[in-house]
Amino acid sequence: MKDPKWGFAFPDWAYKPESSPGSRQIQLWHFILELLQKEEYQGVIAWQGDYGEFVIKDPDEVARLWGIRKCKPHMNYDKLSRALRYYYNKRILHKTKGKRFTYKFNFSKVVLVNYPLLDVAAATTGSPLLLTPGPFAGTPGPDAPPLTPEVS
Template sequence: MKHDVKLFWLPLLFKGPNYLQHYSSPILYDHVGFPCFKEQGGLQREYLWEFIRDLLHSPEKNSGILEWEDRGEGIFKVVKSNSLAKLWGQRKKNEHMTYEKLSRALRHYYKTGILERVHRRLMYKFGRNAYGWR
């Protein structure tokens, strides 16, 4: 597997949620074409909300799984829930991933301000603590 490597400054959160550190990091791309950020000692954890954000920004990788409902407000809709769960499961090397499990993780983001509630089925909104979705 060939990896394209680029260097740039990337903000990373570790050592607790209030500790922000910038450093130069090589980017490696996985088999689907999404970036894996290399940090000292291993790969940085990718979060589900970032995966969804990146899918929304990459229509060629999205395959109609997600679509913007109101991009200016950060509202998006899950069109193919089982396909999203399967893609996330492949990404995390979990062949037993279901949309039920994935949506539970998405609901957890309400508490952290990454997502806000939208009272419609399969709809979500990026919250005040989400970045890079605009």
């Protein structure tokens, strides 16, 4: 799915189909990507600044939406932010210093979590990427876009 502002396309596996409320399948970072791709949530959460950076404009609403998805009516931003901090050590995302409610995805790590044998270095040289999913990654759907960098 291409974001015209950033000029890159997320592979389809990054946007898992919405799971039913209460499903323990979805992870918070997938949920955040879901919100970021939907225009109706631009007032709540939006891309900002550098590649992969986003700002949570309405932390209480993001927490409420996450609570609805997970069937956790007592979800609040303190609990949600604790879950976000869990991703720091995994290097999936990090807090942007000096900016409130602003985080940045480490897309190379997100890709490597799902495709551990992906040649991310090739992306910087313009070479085709080697796409070999890991044993637990699953496979991209038949209509998934290639994971090659877009050249202007």
